[in-house]
Amino acid sequence: MGWITLLGFPLLGYLITYGFDHTKVWEFLSLESFTLIPIGYGLMFGYVYGFLSILLTQAPYFNELNGRMERFLGSLKLTFIQGLFLSLCAGFGEELFFRGALQPYLGVWITSILFVAIHGYLNPMNWRKSLYGLIVLPFIVLLSLGFEFFGLGFAISAHTSYDAVLFTYLIQSPRENP
Numbered sequence: 001m002g003w004i005t006l007l008g009f010p011l012l013g014y015l016i017t018y019g020f021d022h023t024k025v026w027e028f029l030s031l032e033s034f035t036l037i038p039i040g041y042g043l044m045f046g047y048v049y050g051f052l053s054i055l056l057t058q059a060p061y062f063n064e065l066n067g068r069m070e071r072f073l074g075s076l077k078l079t080f081i082q083g084l085f086l087s088l089c090a091g092f093g094e095e096l097f098f099r100g101a102l103q104p105y106l107g108v109w110i111t112s113i114l115f116v117a118i119h120g121y122l123n124p125m126n127w128r129k130s131l132y133g134l135i136v137l138p139f140i141v142l143l144s145l146g147f148e149f150f151g152l153g154f155a156i157s158a159h160t161s162y163d164a165v166l167f168t169y170l171i172q173s174p175r176e177n178p
Contacts, residue, residue: 033151050165
C-alpha cells in the first residue's frame with residue numbers, strides 16, 4: 001500500500017503533467033522548494049493540526065469512527081517505524097499528485113475537496129466520516145495554500161507529520177471501543 005502511494009501517485013501525476021517527456025522529472029519534483037524553513041513550517045503545521053484533530057475527535061460522537069480505524073490499523077499490526085514509513089509515503093506520493101499535478105489545473109479549493117472526498121471523508125451515507133472530513137478540510141486547504149507560498153517541501157512535510165501524529169496515536173495508544 002505504501003509503495004504504491006510512494007511510487008504510483010507521483011508517476012501518475014507526472015504523466016498527467018508532462019506526459020512521457022522524461023526531461024521534466026527534476027522540474028516536477030520541485031527540489032528547490034525543499035529548504036529548511038518551508039520544511040520546518042510544514043512539520044510544525046502538520047504536527048499541531050494532527051494533535052488538534054485527535055483532540056476534536058475525542059467527542060463521543062466519533063467513538064464508532066475511531067473504533068473502526070483502530071480495529072483496521074490493529075489488524076495490520078503496524079509498528080511505529082512502519083507507521084512513519086506509511087506517513088512518508090502518503091506525504092510524498094499524495095502531495096506530488098494532488099499539489100504538484102492536480103492543483104495547478106484545478107485550483108486550491110477543488111483539489112482540496114477532491115482530496116478529502118477520495119479519502120472517503122465526504123460521505124453522505126456516513127455523517128461521522130463527513131464531519132471528520134470537515135475537520136480535515138481546513139488542514140488540506142491551508143496545506144494547499146502553503147504549497148502555493150512555500151512549495152512542495154512544505155506540503156510534503158505537513159502531510160507527513162500530520163499522518164505520523166495520527167498513526168502514532170492510533171498504533172501506540174488504542175482505546176477501548178464501545
